[in-house]
Amino acid sequence: MQRVLVFISTLAVGGCFGGSNVTSGEVNAVTENTQNNMVFVDGGTFMLGDIGALRGTPYTSLQDNNKPPVEITLDSFSISRYETTWGQFLVYLKDVERVKDYTAKAGFVMANKLPITSDKDPQSPNYYKKPARSPNYREAQGYCQWLADKTGLPFALPTEAQWEYAARNRGKDIPYATNDGTMQNDPYLQRPDQYVDPETPPSGNALSHSSMTTERRIVGSYAPSPLGLYDMTGNVSEWTRDWYAADTYQHIEGENPSGPGQPEDTEKLEKVVRDWAGRGEHFGGGDTVFARAGSVVSSSNNGFRCVVNVAEPLS
Secondary structure (H helix, E strand, C coil): CCCCCHHHHCCCCCCCCCCCCCCHHHHHHHHHHHHHCEEEECCEEEEECCHHHHHCCCCCCCCCCCCCCEEEEECCEEEECCCCEHHHHHHHHHHCCCHHHHCCCCCCHHHHCCCCCCECCCCCCCECCCECCCCCHHHHHHHHHHHHHHHCCCEECCCHHHHHHHHCCCCCCCCCCCCCCCCCECHHHCCCHHHCCCCCCCCCCECCCCCCCCCCCCCCCCCCCCCCCCCCCCCCCEEEEEECCCCHHHHCCCECCCCCCCCCCCCCCEEEEECHHHHCCCHHHCCCCCCCEEEECCCCCCECCCEECCCCCCC
16 A cells, blocks of 8 residues: 655745745755664674575676675664655755756756756656666765755665665675565556556565656655565665775774775766666675665766764654
8 A cells, every 4th residue: 555655845936846946945955854864773783795606606697796795893873764855855956055056958968868857746757756866976975964964864875785685684695775675676666657547556575667767756665674674675776975995895894884985986986876776786696785786976877865974863
């Protein structure tokens, strides 16, 4: 049964969907709702990476960049229950006056396929309750920093280790960040585009489909993980703040790692993206929580969620 996400509805006030101005009420709605929807994650020690490889049955048979797994210890943190939505993201872009930078007229070519906008049309991929796809890494990072500036809390994109630890219910041996650790893909988009009806109720426990298809589900449409998180398997892939390197796990720090200090290739600046089920990756375990890859910082296909790096639950 589709869940009605009341927390997002407060964004539909005061001109969020038209023009370039944003009100203090809209900003407050985003910051307050975001704080109210952070899930506290107790820190601990776990094996980061494809732990199936330790018993000879790897989860990701086509990847070597997550093997061998390595023991990591993380401090406690809080992570967003939901992926950032179009409604939330556009309040940020308007507040920092950068909406105008991401139009076809301004030279942002991806705007022809998926405009950086928010609307009230449930039939639209840009419906305000659906997950945003940041036009680049900078704006995903900027959104979390904007939350930090507005709230005084240390919001940031999650590190790769934080993302996987949360997706695996504090490092448990599970392949999918779903309600039961299995993947039951919603067939919603597995049909010709002209027959996709956004009013079709969700089924299964996740949505995985090619990033070539822009349509997605409203965030939180499926049952949450045992930790209370939504869509960490499927819907959209997600930025983390670590630079990508294929051999990261061979050099990673044992406590609160944040990835390499610089990009692997200075000619191809890539950050780690997780949840490749959000790109429709189903081959060789690419849709599991263990899959990792780099995405160039200019990529506009990825969603994101933020963390708060405080070792106590938010009040």
